[in-house]
Ligand SMILES: Nc1ncnc2c1ncn2[C@@H]1O[C@H](COP(=O)(O)OP(=O)(O)OP(=O)(O)O)[C@@H](O)[C@H]1O
């Protein structure tokens with residue numbers, strides 16, 4: 096069986112809704128002593144983190160992905176959920192002192208948000224090395240994580256000769272041009288959305304052609320316009336899949352990655368894999384949360 100490791104963030108999102116307006120509670124002349132607590136109507140806890148989201152989708156598609164990342168002692172229920180859906184969590188690092196990463200966000204009735212992201216055990220995600228696992232991987236996907244872990248993981252893949260995919264997403268904001276070049280060099284796949292692709296070119300000062308010389312396959316998702324795939328030999332766009340209804344786009348990019356790499360690892364062409372990616376992404380949009388969809 097083909098083996099894929101997915102490395103990156105593992106987190107939960109705690110989402111609350113405040114029926115009033117934040118703005119009405121803020122006194123401009125007293126902000127130096129601001130102290131507020133909002134009585135909220137609703138709390139929704141969603142499983143997330145890019146690596147967990149991608150691994151969930153790969154598990155649904157019949158692979159048994161190895162999840163790599165850092166979590167806290169509170170990971171028990173989340174671990175059980177992922178294991179039930181085919182994800183191998185045996186190499187996840189459990190921190191002794193930190194909680195699993197958590198995004199806590201309150202949204203008011205005007206869609207204004209006040210949020211905090213606690214990275215917690217994500218800071219220790221580098222504790223488990225690929226070489227500790229003693230298992231050959233056909234592909235390692237390196238997603239947004241503690242930035243130092245992302246760079247170290249890519250280095251490990253180059254040293255061990257394991258094909259790898261780089262998916263910097265949110266962490267592009269933390270990388271300068273030199274970091275980005277060090278991260279992506281020699282990757283088999285580079286994945287971004289359209290904006291991140293442009294940001295990556297601006298930060299590195301590289302043209303699309305220069306970047307293409309560093310990676311084999313460049314995948315750029317284009318939201319409702321689908322996805323663009325480019326190699327040194329071909330380039331094409333696959334349209335987005337139809338959605339029955341748009342419920343919640345959270346995790347759509349991760350759903351695409353699950354479908355795309357399930358296709359690739361099952362030996363499908365890049366075009367077929369991109370279509371499968373779009374199909375899974377559409378299922379993510381149709382459900383609330385990133386890991387609430389099912390596939391038949
Ligand atoms: N409105 C939509 N209808 C159908 N498919 C969509 C829609 N939006 C996105 N997709 C699918 O999801 C894929 C990824 O979308 P997008 O480029 O928005 O990713 P992203 O910006 O990384 O998203 P994320 O918010 O998860 O980080 C697209 O390639 C497409 O297949």
Ligand SMILES: [Mg+2]
Nearest residue numbers: 264288348349
């Ligand atoms: Mg994204």
